[in-house]
Amino acid sequence: MIEDIGNSKLNSRESQIMKTKKGILLIIVLASLGGCAISKENTNLPEQMQPGQIKSIMVKVADWQIEHPSKHNTKDWTSGAYFAGLSAWAQMADSDKYIKALLEFGKGNNWRPDEYRNFYHADNHCVGQMYLEMYCLFKEPTMLEGIKERFDYILANRSKIELHIGKQAGQDRWWWCDALFMAPQVWARLSAVTGNLKYLQFMNEEWWYTTDYLYDAEEHLYFRDESYFKKREANGKKVFWSRGNGWVFAGIARVLDVMPKDFADRPRYERLYKEMAAKIIEIQPADGMWHSSLLDPASYPAKEASGSGFYCYGLAWGINRGLLDEKIYLPAVMKAWKGLVSCVHPDGKLGYVQPIGADPRQVDANQTEIYGVGAFLLAGSEVYKIAVRNGETAKMISVTNPIIEFRDSETIGLPWVEVKKTVEGLTEENAAVFDFKTNRLLVTEITDEGKNSQLLFQTNLAAGERKNFWLMKMPQGMKKPVSEARTYCRFVPERKDDFAWENDMAAFRMYGPALEDETITSGIDAWGKCVPYPVIDKFYKSGDYHTNHGEGGDFYKVGNTLGCGGAAPFMNGKIILPRNFKEWEIISNGPIRSIFELTYFSWKADGRTVSEKKRISIDLGSNLNKIECTYSCSNKEPLPIAAGIVLQPSSRGKFTEVKNIIG
16 A cells, blocks of 8 residues: 655555564555645744644643543543543653543543443543543553443444434434544544444444534534524524534544544545535634634634634644645644644633533633643644644654554564655654654664665554554754663673673573583573663673572573574484584664674584574564574485474473463
């Protein structure tokens, strides 16, 4: 799959289905962004849209809300919308207190939707957005079980009631436009994490049933519900409520974020999104803030922060994903964000939030609500991306986990010889990868493999999750991230020519020529680690690595065996051990992957002369090495090879497949 956005073109080698260390496919798609982008010198982002300023104001708003708890039920829609924004902020914040706050809210709710009100009502499903976000981070089944039970009940007892007010009889379908923010993203996300399309199919059917009823194809806006079809504003215009349409516009973006790229009806959502986006900027007031009534702002002269927050979020979201032309839409986002910031009091209180309602109302500077804070934080999470890129060209990378399994520390590898052509001026020194979920630059590595060199970065993927990244030049004012954990390898001449390597999980070594007077083997020695940072140099320097001093140690005896994963010819029922390695070469050395080669002295195997070269690589976060053995033999007869793990007498002698370790 290839997506071309802007002027840059990609050839088929740039769109890859990559095999990971687990032998399971990841789907990786690259698409250009910025071919038609505003150039850096013409961007002129306002002061309020500098990365540091954005995070600073988001801290103030989030902290004020946490320090002034709402009296609303923490399972209802008001809290659900707030949690959606707080979840976005928590993953980009420099403190973990926001994640802790979300976990406390979830635990307080027993990770369940409201048990005492309408089972079908979308308002009672909104909190599921946060539950599923936390599930994807922490993998606790209880975080999704409650919402899954609720949705399974709805599917088994599906409502067929029409969208008439007062006729729902406790089996409410999505008869009001706000519902398209509250529930659909939860249905679509549950489909992704469970791998069951029935949730997505239900969402899709209900979405278009509601849209066909409430969407005005002429104005490209939604009526709040059927009671507004014939109502008119003081100026004679139709009544289109700002926050109501904000709910829908943000809801489309959030659904598209989790909907499969190849879902048959996805183009319909994208067309709807673009229609609304065009209308939204057409009616944007000069100060950047939409008023309570979209088509009669004069009757409601005050700016309104909750609807404006959702519009700012949705527009910035589309720019960042290449769905909206930055030249056309960025000015609207800039004005909107500047206006939103003007609604924040010096202490962090967000004002100008219309109270709970169903239609346009008057609003003032002191009115606030948690759903307005949620909209503000969502907007900030997307505006921040624009600020970081600042008009520079970036290449979109989309990574999808197509299986129902959590996959941590997955290494993503892209061919550097091709990748460096996709962003003008990209070099090994300035290449950067930006994570959309955390709004952070990631640790990267470019392996030193000549034409086969790869740009590497890592990510954690929940079941069925799709994540987006930017490949870009290092943004001005930002530093390349470093990690305490890394891979590392080196030749150790001071310890009889060992060659040692490690990652954050374990360390290993193999034996060189100086040890042949004691031990002749190509077996692998394994060291246990209790810490993620490198320990090899420290262990060798102390010489006391057979005792655990808190960081791990060498507790595995290899001797004249294959050790932990070694390989050798297997002839006439016997393993014929090679000699020790004679030469070594480091190809790449972290932080994400270390690669090296060991060349062995030739040896005799059942009358044949055999030689071997091993190419070993290890990735950060992996329990396993990748070992490629190349054998040369003095004749052309097949050479049987055995690989094994030696169980020491103290072992329990059981192999645990789930953990990929000796248990």
